[in-house]
Amino acid sequence: MTSPTFRTLDDVHYGRVEQVSPLIRRVIAENPSKFTYRGTGTYILGHGDVVVIDPGPRLESHRDALAAALAGDRVRAILVTHCHSDHSPLAAWLHADTGAPTYAYGPHPPPDPRWKELARDGADDAASDASGDQDPVETEESTDYEFAPSIALADGDRVPETPGLTITAVYTPGHTSNHMCWALAEERALFTGDHVMGWSTTVVSPPDGDMADYVSSLRKVAGREDSVLWPTHGPPRDDAAEFVGALVAHRLEREQGILAALDSGFATIREIVGLLYADVRQELHQAAGMSVWSHLLKLLAEGQVEVEGSGPAALVARYHRVR
DSSP: OOOOOOOOOOSOOTTOOEEEETTEEEEEOSOOBTTTBTOOEEEEESSSEEEEEOOOOSOHHHHHHHHHHTTTOEEEEEEOSOOBTTTSTHHHHHHHHHOOOEEESOOOOOOOHHHHHHHHHHHHHHHOBTTBOOOOOOOSOOBOTTOOOSEEOOTTOBOSSOTTOOEEEEEOOSSSTTOEEEEEGGGTEEEEETTSBTTBOOOOOTTTSOHHHHHHHHHHHHTSOOSEEEESSSOOBSOHHHHHHHHHHHHHHHHHHHHHHHHTTOOBHHHHHHHHTTTSOGGGHHHHHHHHHHHHHHHHHTTSEEESTTSOOOTTSBEEEOO
């Protein structure tokens, strides 16, 4: 299977404010992980009157670094791409410290216990092999359910009262249902949160993660005319249309692989993962199962597949092609 060309982010200096473009500074939190890569990059836009994007995790060292970086500036707006716990928690502190309003699409929807149970039980099955069940592993970031923006914005809305900065909301659901990118007109830059990451593909984990929405949102970004993408994790991309187009192609190729697996008689997510991810380490199969599940839910909604019986479209269900 072909993959997009990813890039690395080297020489990371945690807590240091870096001028990465004429209007953009970045401070990276020391929270590296399999989800955050080198860490969460908080962006500061402008000079004097500034806007902060994704203040980051509840981490004392990062809070202190941001306070130092913002000394002498007036924070006019705090923008959040989505509510995973490496992006939004410090927004509350920054709002209290500066009085600046927070902007986002909205809070993260509350968890659905029924879906969570299906995901947990099914993911264990999807990750197991002939030798027995694997220990559960994390398949997505933890969520900041406490965050709610001062002002909710919709797609195309402009962030108000940001002198010298023209910032527009670009709604991109998929990774989460409330994911918002932010466009800076003065540099034709798009801050992509976790929707597009230069170093890796993005986790799309049901039920809040939605593969149909995600692919649609990727196409939306690919059709824009941004000069550079600034992810919250990883390096910038100056090849927006080409790179995002490759991400779409990668997802659709995976989808065709799933359909081919169903045609060959592989009916469960566990079976499909074992086939399509045979060259991937076993401990990553649980996360792969969530990805396959999200694709199957998309295909189910499109009428291309059906789930056996009348039970829920769960990780432990059996799926078939619709003929």
